[in-house]
Amino acid sequence: MKSARTALIATGCAAALLLSACGGQGGKTVRADGTMAPGSELKVGERAVVPFSDAGKSGTIAITVKSVEIGPKADLAEFKDKGEGSLPVYVRMVVENVGGTDLADTSVSVRAVNPDGKGTKVIMASGTPACKGEPAPAEFTKPGATYETCQTEGVKDGDDVGGVTFRDGEYQDDPITWKK
Template sequence: MKSARTALIATGCAAALLLSACGEEGGKTVNADGTMAPGSELKVGERAVVPFEYAEKSGTIAITVKSIDIGPKEDLAKFKDKGEGTLPVYVRMVIENVGGTDISGADVSLRAVDADGKGTKVIMAGGTPACKGEEPENFATKGATFETCDTQGVKDGGEVGGVTFSDGAGYKDKPITWKK
């Protein structure tokens, strides 16, 4: 009887170890519902499933940051003096409707951060000809995807270490970060 109890305890411990480790991998953790845990760190090219709310719409999306590039200052000519001393940062990404709810017209925005993970303190309102933010007109089916570009900014001479997603419950204080 004692060996059966020992075997049962050992099996229970092994299962607990497997369950605790299955959702964590190198700085990123996946919650039980399949969404990326707040504070997770990813590399450009990696996909994060997140709960999403925009205006009065909500659902579940996947964000894959494809690239983070600094563009030439000439791209900010339309901003005139407001663009002085600033370089555009182009964040190209693919957005997927994972939940299947209608989130048409939703705007997904990421924020540029420096190498230390702090905001670049430059927010760009509107895109440039090289990076036009697109919002899907029909984004109501599970598996629907679209590619878009979000224009951020960095002070001339500054560096961009990555971008963050901080919308939604739990992500404001612990954003998901994609590092370059």
């Protein structure tokens, strides 16, 4: 009787470990192909593997949002009236070519969200001297190739930023979110 109960407990534990290894913990789910499921939530610093398409090229990349920080109002001085009432948000990322296809000169786009997960309603059309978004370098063509970039987003003056979302391709209606 005792050995049957021990076997049942061991089987239950093994099943729980197997299920936890598939993802699904803490709002993030990794699919069988290794990509992140739509609607997954991560913390800043965590890596998401996603199918990706830009500039007529497609492949699989990993995005690691390293930081999401509000910059000083003075960084928007060059925008004059267009920057009035806004603050810059600097999103620093590491992008990795997972699939090994030629993804040179592509750009990853994320959007800032407020603490409740809704858009900030401030769009920055270009970067600032403190955060110039660079496209993938010419060498971004092999598995494991990486580059770091910074994207400028924005929030209304006095508001806070809660994180960023990735909404490209299949994630349009149910984005991946990195929370601060």
